[in-house]
Amino acid sequence: xxxxxxxxxxxxxxxxxxxxxxxxxxxxxxxxxxxxxxxxxxxxxxxxxxxxxxxxxxxxxxxxxxxxxxxxxxxxxxxxxxxxxxxxxxxxxxxxxxxxxxxxxxxxxxxxxxxxxxxxxxxxxxxxxxxxxxxxxxxxxxxxxxxxxxxxxxxxxxxxxxxxxxxxxxxxxxxxxxxxxxxxxxxxxxxxxxxxxxxxxxxxxxxxxxxxxxxxxxxxxxxxxxxxxxxxxxxxxxxxxxxxxxxxxxxxxxxxxxxxxxxxxxxxxxxxxxxxxxxxxxxxxxxxxxxxxxxxxxxxxxxxxxxxxxxxxxxxxxxxxxxxxxxxxxxxxxxxxxxxxxxxxxxxxxxxxxxxxxxxxxxxxxxxxxxxxxxxxxxxxxxxxxxxxxxxxxxxxxxxxxxxxxxxxxxxxxxxxxxxxxxxxxxxxxxxxxxxxxxxxxxxx
Amino acid sequence: xxxxxxxxxxxxxxxxxxxxxxxxxxxxxxxxxxxxxxxxxxxxxxxxxxxxxxxxxxxxxxxxxxxxxxxxxxxxxxxxxxxxxxxxxxxxxxxxxxxxxxxxxxxxxxxx
Numbered sequence: 040x041x042x043x044x045x046x047x048x049x050x051x052x053x054x055x056x057x058x059x060x061x062x063x064x065x066x067x068x069x070x071x072x073x074x075x076x077x078x079x080x081x082x083x084x085x086x087x088x089x090x091x092x093x094x095x096x097x098x099x100x101x102x103x104x105x106x107x108x109x110x111x112x113x114x115x116x117x118x119x120x121x122x123x124x125x126x127x128x129x130x131x132x133x134x135x136x137x138x139x140x141x142x143x144x145x146x147x148x149x150x151x152x153x154x155x156x157x158x159x160x161x162x163x164x165x166x167x168x169x170x171x172x173x174x175x176x177x178x179x180x181x182x183x184x185x186x187x188x189x190x191x192x193x194x195x196x197x198x199x200x201x202x203x204x205x206x207x208x209x210x211x212x213x214x215x216x217x218x219x220x221x222x223x224x225x226x227x228x229x230x231x232x233x234x235x236x237x238x239x240x241x242x243x244x245x246x247x248x249x250x251x252x253x254x255x256x257x258x259x260x261x262x263x264x265x266x267x268x269x270x271x272x273x274x275x276x277x278x279x280x281x282x283x284x285x286x287x288x289x290x291x292x293x294x295x296x297x298x299x300x301x302x303x304x305x306x307x308x309x310x311x312x313x314x315x316x317x318x319x320x321x322x323x324x325x326x327x328x329x330x331x332x333x334x335x336x337x338x339x340x341x342x343x344x345x346x347x348x349x350x351x352x353x354x355x356x357x358x359x360x361x362x363x364x365x366x367x368x369x370x371x372x373x374x375x376x377x378x379x380x381x382x383x384x385x386x387x388x389x390x391x392x393x394x395x396x397x398x399x400x401x402x403x404x405x406x407x408x409x410x411x412x413x414x415x416x417x418x419x420x421x422x423x424x425x426x427x428x429x430x431x432x433x434x435x436x437x438x439x440x441x442x443x444x445x446x447x448x449x450x451x452x453x454x455x456x457x458x459x460x461x462x463x464x465x466x467x468x469x470x471x472x473x474x475x476x477x478x479x480x481x482x483x484x
Numbered sequence: 485x486x487x488x489x490x491x492x493x494x495x496x497x498x499x500x501x502x503x504x505x506x507x508x509x510x511x512x513x514x515x516x517x518x519x520x521x522x523x524x525x526x527x528x529x530x531x532x533x534x535x536x537x538x539x540x541x542x543x544x545x546x547x548x549x550x551x552x553x554x555x556x557x558x559x560x561x562x563x564x565x566x567x568x569x570x571x572x573x574x575x576x577x578x579x580x581x582x583x584x585x586x587x588x589x590x591x592x593x594x595x596x
Contacts, residue, residue: 267533268536269536270535271535271537272528272530272535272537273530276530327529327532330532331529331532333529335529335530337530337531338530338531341531374532377531377532377533378532378533381533382533391531
């Protein structure tokens with residue numbers, strides 16, 4: 040009896056996923072029942088995704104800056120993680136997953152209003168869903184750190200990230216995962232009726248949003264002194280590798296957890312995540328080897344992140360052969376976008392957030408429309424949706440996301456400039472933020 | 485007495501130490517330094533971007549020797565540190581007016 044009941048739950052979840060996006064859009068009828076396996080896996084994933092920011096991303100970024108700024112980067116990541124957690128409770132979760140309207144979740148769930156330990160989302164407690172989603176709200180603004188390292192005020196980091204959570208991240212999450220305007224694109228065309236943006240774990244919500252914000256704030260903040268010719272190289276590639284490896288493992292929770300259950304979908308998400316990352320690493324170092332003569336550690340680590348970011352939106356929809364293509368294209372396209380942004384556009388997006396995350400996320404969103412199709416080894420597109428229409432739908436969602444992230448981030452940077460100010464002075468920048476802003480020293484050599 | 489100061493490639497420190505011990509030198513001081521000579525700096529490539537590293541890491545050694553040992557010591561360093569490539573370093577010799585061994589109070593050549 041129990042087994043049949045459990046099977047019934049799984050089938051209904053599977054149906055729900057195939058109809059909408061991976062992230063639950065409020066199950067309407069059947070009274071949901073708690074599944075302990077699902078709950079245990081999402082609690083585990085929550086820990087894995089928090090670990091991606093603290094300390095994974097912090098170390099990844101920390102190793103890429105100069106030794107006089109290493110602590111400031113660790114501090115920015117830690118500070119953002121804690122502030123976003125508190126703001127997630129106050130307004131973030133409610134704006135993203137409240138039920139106000141299609142644009143804005145409202146404040147109905149602010150401070151856990153109406154949420155008890157027994158409240159369920161699908162088969163897991165809502166407090167677990169809240170925590171899992173919170174770790175995404177933590178890492179997304181933390182990704183933007185890579186754009187402004189070595190020259191920004193710490194107060195500006197906190198104010199920017201807080202406003203960004205409210206104005207860009209939470210609404211965008213609501214639109215795609217919270218049943219908002221991008222969860223059913225039927226309003227755009229009859230041919231898209233029933234098609235919701237296929238963003239399994241955050242190609243748009245996390246990576247495109249962070250990447251676009253990175254580009255905007257880097258352009259408005261200005262380059263580091265000495266960019267691009269007189270900069271010192273990354274001070275600790277070993278630290279970069281440790282951080283990238285932690286991000287990689289954490290990504291199993293990021294993508295696998297986005298299945299919101301402990302099931303075959305989660306297992307496949309982890310498999311394709313790993314394949315894409317490995318492929319992107321190999322492609323990235325192959326390009327370096329051919330172009331510059333040496334395969335580098337920073338290169339292989341960066342390739343991993345590009346492959347991981349690119350598979351993120353597709354991880355619940357595509358098969359392992361598709362993942363090879365995601366990884367290979369991530370390696371090639373993200374690699375060349377780095378020099379487009381730094382050398383051609385001359386924007387000092389210092390640690391290449393847009394080239395790796397923004398480009399990777401959008402690339403993944405577009406590829407998903409092709410490789411989610413059953414003919415390409417995916418789980419299949421919604422009934423009546425062709426690859427072409429899916430591509431149009433994904434592109435539309437990407438354009439809307441990019442525009443909102445760009446406009447929202449621009450307004451927020453203007454607000455920060457007008458209040459606490461954006462940039463440290465010349466002396467502080469030259470001496471390094473560790474000592475001048477935080478009063479600490481990374482290394483005593 | 486003379487003070488020999490030599491800038492050498494980091495990989496050659498052990499060879500230089502062994503060569504000096506072989507001719508009877510009793511001690512030396514070494515440290516990590518960075519600088520540039522004819523080798524200039526070098527470039528490193530990270531994520532496709534070239535960084536000019538204008539100061540190259542080297543080892544500086546300092547050896548105090550008696551007048552009679554100078555030529556042999558300079559020769560030992562010169563031979564041991566040579567790779568016949570640019571960036572092998574330089575040897576400088578200066579006069580040394582006084583030396584004291586702190587523990588015993590011995591002075592000059594007795595202190596070396």
